[in-house]
Amino acid sequence: MEKLEVLGTLPLFEPLSSAERERLADGCRMRTFARGTALFREGERADGMHVVLRGVVKVVRFAPDGRETVLHLVRKGNTIGEAAMFQRGTFPASAVAVDDVETLYVSAEALFALVTENPELALRMLAALSLRLRMFAHKLAVQGQGGAAGRLATYLLHRRQIGGADVIRLGVSREVLANLLGLARETLSRQLSRFVEAGLVELKGKDIAIRDAAALRDIASEGADR
Known part of the structure; x- marks a missing residue:
């Protein structure tokens, strides 16, 4: 029930019917990460995406000497990892919990099945990816x-x-x-x-x-x- 409630609050999944939302919920799970814990690491296979429900996540790249560069910050209500997931590739950067974080993890398999049936959902995902790109471009401009x-x-x-x-x-x-x-x-x-x-x-x-x-x-x- 908690997973259904979370999915129902996300504009990203508004096009889904109640039945579709229930199907997607079956492919989701709630996850928690302590401060400093990685949600995923650069180079890992992107088998799903996260919806941040609590806390802040930083997306970072690590230099060979261990120094990190923060690419952007992901806060409550935003998604992370969807671009790599849709490419069916690996994560290009790591995601680390800034504080205690709770997410809803959506598996690629469950989401792809619905996207195939619901083109409107695919368009919404594309819009979300475009927003993330604008945010990243803004970060580069600020620097x-x-x-x-x-x-x-x-x-x-x-x-x-x-x-x-x-x-x-x-x-x-x-x-x-x-x-x-x-x-x-x-x-x-x-x-x-x-x-x-x-x-x-x-x-x-x-x-x-x-x-x-x-x-x-x-x-x-x-x-x-x-």
């Missing part, structure tokens, strides 16, 4: 925009646009966020402090409240023009 101020301002404005609110829940440590923006942790902390001192943002625990979006847009634009 290329000038200094720390421009990158941080661009990121905050992007999260504000997605969430539709001035209060942003980071959900990750500053170390992870710095890696995502291509900055050193100390650099990120200094820049965030400068934004606070200038009255652009306010820190509320793990939340960041945007107080002057216009000023942040000016900073982001300056970074893009460099």
Whole structure:
């Protein structure tokens, strides 16, 4: 029943009838991952996808010396691993739980059977993949925009646009966020402090409240023009 409830809340699976949703639920299972645990690793066969129900997952690539590069962050209600699954290939990167994570794991076999019968579901999956591509392109753009101020301002404005609110829940440590923006942790902390001192943002625990979006847009634009 819990699996059916989860599937019923996901826009991705809206085209499914009740019977189809029940069939898909039979090919799903709930999974939990402790902080630091890998949901999957680069090079593993992609036999399914995850829907994040709780926590945050970072998608990373590891260098030979062990250093990691955060490609993007996956939060509650979003999917991970679907691109590799549809290619019937291997995962191009690793997915690691930032904190305690719960997911709904959807097997490729169960999903492919429904996609074959329901073209509308395939279109929705394509739309989800396109959104993920735009998010990744945004991440690359942020890393290329000038200094720390421009990158941080661009990121905050992007999260504000997605969430539709001035209060942003980071959900990750500053170390992870710095890696995502291509900055050193100390650099990120200094820049965030400068934004606070200038009255652009306010820190509320793990939340960041945007107080002057216009000023942040000016900073982001300056970074893009460099």
